[in-house]
Amino acid sequence: MSVQTPAAPPTTAGAETPWRRNVASFCRSPVAVLGLVLLLALTIPALFAPWVAPQNPYDIGALDIFESELPPGSVSESTGMTYWLGTDGQARDILSAILYGMRTSLLVAFTSVSAALAIGALVGLAAAYFGGVLDAVLMRIVDIQLSFPAILVALVMLSVLGQGVDKVILALIVVQWAYFARTARSAAIVERNREYVQAARCLSLGPGRIILRHVLPNCLPPLIVIATIDLAHAIGAEATLSFLGIGVPVTEPSLGMLIANGFEFMFSGQYWISFFPGIALALLILAINLVGDQLRDVLNPRNAS
Template sequence: MSEPAVLTADAAPVPPKPETPWQRLRREFLANRLAVLGLVLLVATVLVAVLAPWIAPQDPYDIGKLDIFDSKLPPGSRSADGAITYWLGTDGQARDLLSAIFYGLRTSLVVGGVSVLAALAIGSVVGLVAAYFGGWVDALLMRIVDIQLSFPAILVALILLAILGKGVDKVIIALIIVQWAYFARAARGAALVERAKEYVEAAQCMSLGWPRVLMRHMLPNCMPPLIVIATIDLAHAIALESTLSFLGVGVPVTEPSLGMLISNGFEFMLSGHYWISFFPGIALAVAIIGLNLVGDHLRDLLNPHHAR
């Protein structure tokens, strides 16, 4: 009977457990300071927007709580009754700018997030169908995408809102129509690569229906580039909504929005009341910069051709 093997000090060390793709992605993401800064800005923006009803000093859209004597007060002023300190000042309607920014972030993030998610869903389906069937289906769908992308986004949104009218839901519909073509083009490009792989051929040989092949097998493998585009496009959607509201064709005056807050203070800029537009503009810039920093680094991690 042979003796059991005895481990000695010279035995080979146990190799480390290999990283999963998500562990590698997290490690490389956290190693980039700009990406971490963008993530911190993004998380702070979302938390402020979600917790606005609890952390805002005032409900800026409750008319009963506004005092006309507090109109256009500079930053650091106290209210007429001494109950509130307006750290960022007030606007022409006597609303606390800090509270209005908190509520405005909620509207901007909701409009941008809902429109991007809906555009992602529509565009992904269109792109996958075009790549899977090819032929005249691909040609027809891509010509529609080309026509959509040939027009400036702001022009299409302005025309749609001129037809639909003002309202948060109208702005969301307009942004969905403006954005879906970007996702369709990206989804088609990723799906063409997946279409030629063996697992798709195996699924076809098993007589699986094309909806199941697209949604269950091809779509998960096409999601990484679409997630990156969605992150960057969210910043674009927020900026576009703010532009439309600033022009007076987006969110109505009675709804909180960063673009509407900037527009409300624009007429007072020459009279020295800079803070009415300045601080909402800073909040808008922080949200967009955070999203862009996160999206740019995700693009570099998930697509090595873009790595610098």
């Protein structure tokens, strides 16, 4: 008579977690990989612009006014440097100006979105957790904020505050925080009645600790998706405000300002002054949107099962 050996218990070694499965799905998406590669190709040189740019386009001593409006591929007679994308009306190298301008756009976008995310998340979580009068008051403020077009609010603020990178960041924070507040509240309402929140209350934990350490982590996925999409919106809004002449001043780099500077030359044949900064702006926004769109699928709670 043969003796059966008890089967070994199933092992979880190497088991694929939902997070790994979703990350693998992200990597298998050609669109997501293309967006990520494009985003890195644009942002890394921009972040290190002072070291990788052929010229400091905002150093007056490095400019030769006799080399203004040179077409793409021109070679400097004084320095021998090749202007791969040409020069603008101030003799600035377009490629260098794009790198510096993109650096400013990324700074404005990341700073404003991060601050708006923090403010909006705290407002939304507090409204959902405490409810009652506080929820009603905060959500009415959010409703009023969302009832106005974002670009109109930014235009009014900057017309009062004046130009400057810090003022653009402040204006974008004001127009963005309400989106995060609404999203955080919707996610927190689902979480506030869960068992882990009830258990934390039974342990007499303070509301602040429950909100920040227990509720917030479970509300982060939709907030991260909104933040990614808002990065593209912030970059576009900053470019629009600078193009209109009320955003970043002319003494500082900005993609919107570069497009505005070359707009008057479009009909005289110097297309490259506005064309290449416009292409760089479009590619940056496209790359962020491609990554954000796939990130929405990765962080979808329905895919965590």
